[in-house]
Amino acid sequence: MTVALLPRLKSIGVDTALERFHETGANTRSTLNILSDYSDVLSFAPSGGYKTGKAAVDLGQGLKQIAQSAGFPRRGNQSAKAGFDQEAAIYLAQAPALSSGEALRNDVWAFLATVIVPELVVWRFPGENRSRFAGGNRNTFQRLWMRGRGLDRGEDHADRWGLVRALPEDAMVQIFERPSIASSQRLSAAVAEGWMRASMTIETSTMEDIMRRAIKILRIRNEIIDLTYLDAEQLEKTVATIFDDAMNAKSAT
Template sequence: MRVPLLPRLKAHGVATILERLKSEAPSPKDNIDRLTEYSAWKTSAPSGGTRADSAAVNIAAELRKIAQKAGFPNSKTQAARAKFDQDAAIYLAQLKDLQTGEALRDDVWAFMTTVLAPDIVVWRFTDKNRERTARFSGGVRNSFQRLWVRGTFLDRGEGHAQRWELLTQLTEDAMVQIFERASIGGNPPLAIAIAEGWLSTVAKVGRGPMEGVMRSAIKILRVKNQIIDLGYLTPGELENVILNTFETATRAFVKTVKSEHET
């Protein structure tokens, strides 16, 4: 089986196209037209598979359908955007065309967002300047790449009765705390263990205090991870470390809140 080589877009191409988008809003043009319009900036691996521009076009088309079901382009509520994130992450995680090394390349995702679906990106995010650029450039903040990573890491497995529960239950802040920390987001066993720890903790204390608890827990875990690579612990050992850390963070958060109310 030959690997489908998806189209890529380098940093210069991203910058050039985004400069153009400053003066004209991205429109839902036919993706074939977009491939032609930006062909001068499109690259792909020179060997090792078969060029698969059509696969990228199909992925973008399906993402647009998912966005439309969530409310794109008219509904700009947080709920609509969260719905898109969840459904798109599940779709991308199961896609065979992305179960190769191609999905690990930032420039593949840069092409997807900047050339094939910039209108979805602008709908999903209202970031300006540097933050907006990050949503198009490849990396942990890329609009679609971040969802593929979440879906891939937080998949409990095809036979699990609650396969996608972590994706649907974790808040955006919790996702950011896990996946925008290189030492954590780049370590699948650690990432999913923290997500499971978050879910267990929210069942005990509710969602109200979880943003503060999660941030405190992540700080503690990052320090521990510098002392010992938590990803190399056995599943049982890692679960105990995570749950103990969340308990410590919860107690610290409650103590802080109580102290603030007393002053």
């Protein structure tokens, strides 16, 4: 398979764009002017595939269509934006251009957020928070790709994207902003499945606290024994026990 090498934006390019946004507002034309003035902030992988800016533009178009269905460019409520996150996570997880190691590059996501669709970033997260433009697990779109890839139950599953659509934002953050969990697709998915099972037995209003307790317990146990080495059945039972312990601790308070 020929790999599409996507454009990469250096950290200084993100900073320069954010400075320009103070004057022009977040828009693609402004960042394209920056690339014209400071071409050294843009790069591609030197080898291993073919260089393409079109693939990044196509990704941006797909994201815009999803955002428009959620109400963009109107401000929109949190429910609409949560819906955008879910559908965008599914879209990005299946995007052919992101099926290679390019998707692991923070600077690829910085380019997508800062150059291709900066207006979506400020729509989803009003303001000009640098972490939402720069690459990393808080990048507006990189975080969604991580969710989609991490919680994909597989093409043969009857409810392939059920975890992506079910977990609320706080639960997603607890999983995907914890490198010790997010770095393992098996562990991420197991924790999400544990959340699903627990949410069916208790009130939704208490799940945020239980999830946080469960993550604390899990991280401690993961220090003692690497949970990613457990087989599927053992991992499921261990995570279920952790959620039971978290629920019991909540009941005792």
